[in-house]
Amino acid sequence: MxxxxxRRVVSALVVDRPGTLNRVAGLLRARSFNIESLTVGTTxxxxxxxxxxxxxxxxxxxxxxxxxxxxxxxxxxxxxxxxTACLELxxxxxxxxxxxxxxxxATVSRAMQMAGGELLAVTADAWRLRLAAAPDAVESALxxxxxxALRSLVRAGSVAMAAxxxxxxx
Numbered sequence: 001m002x003x004x005x006x007r008r009v010v011s012a013l014v015v016d017r018p019g020t021l022n023r024v025a026g027l028l029r030a031r032s033f034n035i036e037s038l039t040v041g042t043t044x045x046x047x048x049x050x051x052x053x054x055x056x057x058x059x060x061x062x063x064x065x066x067x068x069x070x071x072x073x074x075x076x077x078x079x080x081x082x083x084t085a086c087l088e089l090x091x092x093x094x095x096x097x098x099x100x101x102x103x104x105x106a107t108v109s110r111a112m113q114m115a116g117g118e119l120l121a122v123t124a125d126a127w128r129l130r131l132a133a134a135p136d137a138v139e140s141a142l143x144x145x146x147x148x149a150l151r152s153l154v155r156a157g158s159v160a161m162a163a164x165x166x167x168x169x170x
Contacts, residue, residue: 007036008055008062009088009160012069012078016042016049020074024051027068033057037090037157048076052088052160085163090138092131094145095152098124107144115141126151 014020021040028035036054043050055065062080069078081088092115099105108127111117115131115138122128131138135158142153 005056005058005061007082008057008065009081009086009158010053010055010062010065010069010078011081011160011162012051012053013043013076014040014049014051015074015076016047017074020049021051023072023074024053024069027072028053028055028065031064031068033061033065039157039159041159050159050161052158054158079162081160081162086160087163088134088158088160089132090135090158091156092138092142093120093152093154094129094131094142094150096127096129096145097149097151098122098127099149104149111141111144114144117141 012024014024021038025035025038034056036056037052038054039052040049042048053065055062057065062082066078066080069075096108099108108129112119112129112131115133117129117131120128120130131141133141138155
């Protein structure tokens with residue numbers, strides 16, 4: 001099973017300075033790693049950023065990514081979060097044609113419930129909503145919303161952090 005490509009989530013703590021993102025992306029591109037998503041944001045520690053990189057590959061592929069990233073001077077730590085307890089979220093912004101029927105409106109409501117959705121703006125010609133949930137939940141909600149009513153879609157990559165304590169569902 002180690003040769004079966006799967007979705008892998010890698011987290012890297014990096015030095016926050018110009019060129020770091022370019023070096024990481026360049027390293028992955030030069031070695032033909034397929035990046036599904038790559039997000040970067042600052043952390044609570046000044047001068048550090050957290051990268052969440054989602055790739056498709058087998059365990060050997062992921063081990064190679066980890067080793068290559070760990071060699072970069074700008075990378076402080078790198079971890080494979082795939083098989084560990086972690087919190088992972090994805091953001092999607094969606095614009096829809098306003099639902100024409102109560103059934104269509106109920107479908108939009110179900111999709112929003114699936115993926116932590118919130119209606120952000122309602123106008124006579126468009127509904128804009130935010131989905132923020134685990135990637136599978138966002139994908140399920142988007143599958144429900146796809147069709148002629150879907151006008152525009154913007155997805156941000158995953159962000160993930162290792163769980164430091166057991167996760168509590170709310």
